[in-house]
Amino acid sequence: MQEYTQNYLQSGGKKSFSEYYLISGKDAIFDTSLRNNMIFSLHNLASDNSFNEFNLIICRNVLIYFNKTLQTRVHKLFYDSLNSFGILVLGKQESIRFSPYENNYKYIDKVEKIYRRCN
Numbered sequence: 001m002q003e004y005t006q007n008y009l010q011s012g013g014k015k016s017f018s019e020y021y022l023i024s025g026k027d028a029i030f031d032t033s034l035r036n037n038m039i040f041s042l043h044n045l046a047s048d049n050s051f052n053e054f055n056l057i058i059c060r061n062v063l064i065y066f067n068k069t070l071q072t073r074v075h076k077l078f079y080d081s082l083n084s085f086g087i088l089v090l091g092k093q094e095s096i097r098f099s100p101y102e103n104n105y106k107y108i109d110k111v112e113k114i115y116r117r118c119n
């Protein structure tokens with residue numbers, strides 16, 4: 001939690017980070033003010049379709065296990081599920097390069113594989 005607190009402060013967080021969670025034993029539990037706005041849902045990248053427009057999609061270390069056909073399916077899913085200027089985060093070994101959607105994104109961070117949808 002100390003590392004997350006540092007990240008929060010470095011990204012401009014103004015309140016006390018501890019206001020967002022409670023400690024219970026070894027667990028940190030989201031405060032209800034956050035939890036009430038969350039939806040947890042299973043989504044199968046291989047068979048489900050887009051179900052929302054998101055500002056941010058983080059999908060790390062999954063694409064590397066998929067073949068090219070399935071990777072292309074998932075890239076379409078990401079593209080269809082992100083709103084304009086939405087942000088996509090992949091794993092460090094993953095990329096949108098050589099996908100049909102390559103030209104629809106701009107790099108925010110090349111090393112961390114953070115992209116912004118640009119059209």
Ligand SMILES: C[S@@+](CC[C@H](N)C(=O)[O-])C[C@H]1O[C@@H](n2cnc3c(N)ncnc32)[C@H](O)[C@@H]1O
Binds near residue numbers: 045047059060061062
């Ligand atoms: C190597 S783990 C990566 C976990 C985490 N994202 C990370 O970076 O530490 C791969 C994850 O992909 C998930 N996964 C595998 N096939 C999937 C599919 N078809 N749809 C959605 N998730 C899948 C697995 O359940 C597993 O949690």
